[in-house]
Amino acid sequence: MKKHIYDKKNGLSYTLTGDYYLPDLLPPQEETPDYGKYGSLRLRYLKEYKRGMYISLLTQGKLVKHLNTVDKEASERMEYLIQLMKRQHGITEQLKAEDQMKWVGLMNNIKSAAEEIILKELVYI
Structure with missing residues (x-):
């Protein structure tokens, strides 16, 4: 058969x-899935909280494209926000060379703040 x-x-x-x-x-899906962390988070959010939107995107064959787009935009905005916050707080390579622990702490704070913004504005909407 x-x-x-x-x-x-x-x-x-x-x-x-x-x-x-x-x-x-x-x-058939129009694109191949190549999304990462933010696309996966978006997928889980759609399945749990936006069921109608998830089913609509899935049945139209646009789900993978949507997840790829969200992941790409979130990654690009994350890099931009980190660079912007580094300049605003005066975090430089000189600080990294002089006081590594302070640099690591400041960078972790910046990454956490940027990720919170990304999740609120792009993933969980």
Whole structure:
């Protein structure tokens, strides 16, 4: 038996699952998934709290594109915010050379603040 068949009468394709052919209800995804941390967080948020939006994106074949976009935008904004905050707080390579522990503490604070902004403005909306 063939794994996939196409019925010209109704325009549906079917996949063999066990002994039965089940219709392929979801359209093929337009992009390959290459999202990271923020895309995964967005996916989990959509599944748990925005179920209608999740199902809509999934059935239209736009879910992967949406997650890739959110992940890319969040990563780019994260880098931008970190650089901006470093300049505002006067964190330099000289400080890193002179007092590493202070530099690490300040950088951790900046990364935490930037990530909180990213999660609030891009991921959990």
